[in-house]
Amino acid sequence: AVRKIILVIKKRHLKLILLFLVILVGFGLHKPVGRLVFPFSYRDQIETGAEYAGVDPKLVAALIYVESKFNPVARSKKGARGLMQIMPETGEWIAGKMGMQDFDEEMLKTPEVNIRMGCWYIRFLQDRFSNRDTVSAAYNAGQNKVQEWLGDSKYSKDKKTLHYIPYKETEQYVQRVNGAYDIYKLFYHMD
Numbered sequence: 058a059v060r061k062i063i064l065v066i067k068k069r070h071l072k073l074i075l076l077f078l079v080i081l082v083g084f085g086l087h088k089p090v091g092r093l094v095f096p097f098s099y100r101d102q103i104e105t106g107a108e109y110a111g112v113d114p115k116l117v118a119a120l121i122y123v124e125s126k127f128n129p130v131a132r133s134k135k136g137a138r139g140l141m142q143i144m145p146e147t148g149e150w151i152a153g154k155m156g157m158q159d160f161d162e163e164m165l166k167t168p169e170v171n172i173r174m175g176c177w178y179i180r181f182l183q184d185r186f187s188n189r190d191t192v193s194a195a196y197n198a199g200q201n202k203v204q205e206w207l208g209d210s211k212y213s214k215d216k217k218t219l220h221y222i223p224y225k226e227t228e229q230y231v232q233r234v235n236g237a238y239d240i241y242k243l244f245y246h247m248d
Contacts, residue, residue, distance in 0.1 A: 091244040095237065098127040099140065100245075102169050106176035112183065115245070117141075117176055119237035120196060123230065129168045138165040141175030151178055187217040189238070190231050194222060197230040 097103075097118055107114035124142040125131035137144050143151070145162035151174045152160035164170045182192045185200060186207075195203040203219070206212040212221050222228040 091240065095122060095240050095244060096127055097241070097245055099129075099168050099172060102172045103176075106169075106172040109173065110176035110180040112176055112179045115238055115241040116179065116189065116192075116234075117172070118241045118245075119234050120175070120179070120193070121172075122237045122241075123233045129171070130166050138162065139171035140168055141171050141178075143171060143174060143178070147178070148174060151181075154181075189235070191217075191219060193231045193234040194219060194227050196234075198224055198227040 099121075100118075103117050103121070104114045107117050121127055121140050124137075125140050127140065129140050130138075131140070131142065132138050133142055135144070138148075143165050145165065148162060148165050149160055151157075152164075155174065155177055165174075179192065179196070182195045182200060186192050186195055186203065191203055191207070194206075202224075206219055206223065207216050212223060213219050222231065
């Protein structure tokens with residue numbers, strides 16, 4: 058009888074030990090697995106561009122993930138290009154503001170240029186809008202559209218935040234950027 062009790066206790070402990078090991082392995086692998094699903098390609102360029110512009114590199118990575126999944130030659134149906142999906146007209150405007158000479162829309166395929174211009178544009182939007190949601194909405198729908206929404210009490214009660222985004226695509230875009238931002242914050246340590 059004592060042998061049976063010891064055997065049951067050993068089996069129970071074995072199950073607890075196995076459960077404990079599975080939990081430990083799960084905690085140990087969540088970052089490597091998460092980093093496979095949410096890559097941080099071009100990290101040096103993103104961190105350099107973000108530091109230059111004074112923006113959060115996690116936001117830049119999140120926008121790139123949502124916009125292009127880190128494909129430097131991505132091109133949208135509307136014509137946006139590169140990692141940060143910058144429209145050629147917007148790229149030309151940004152280049153002028155940044156003092157870039159001889160801008161050519163083909164430059165938007167170059168990761169370093171695209172990231173630097175995208176970071177500058179995020180900084181511009183942050184200077185105009187008060188929070189990540191309105192910045193992300195402006196990145197997607199355009200700064201003038203977001204300014205219009207902020208001025209309308211149907212969409213903004215305080216003229217700073219949007220309590221309702223009338224474009225479903227933009228609302229979902231903001232949600233995806235926020236989700237990706239939280240994931241980059243979890244899986245990648247950045248100061």
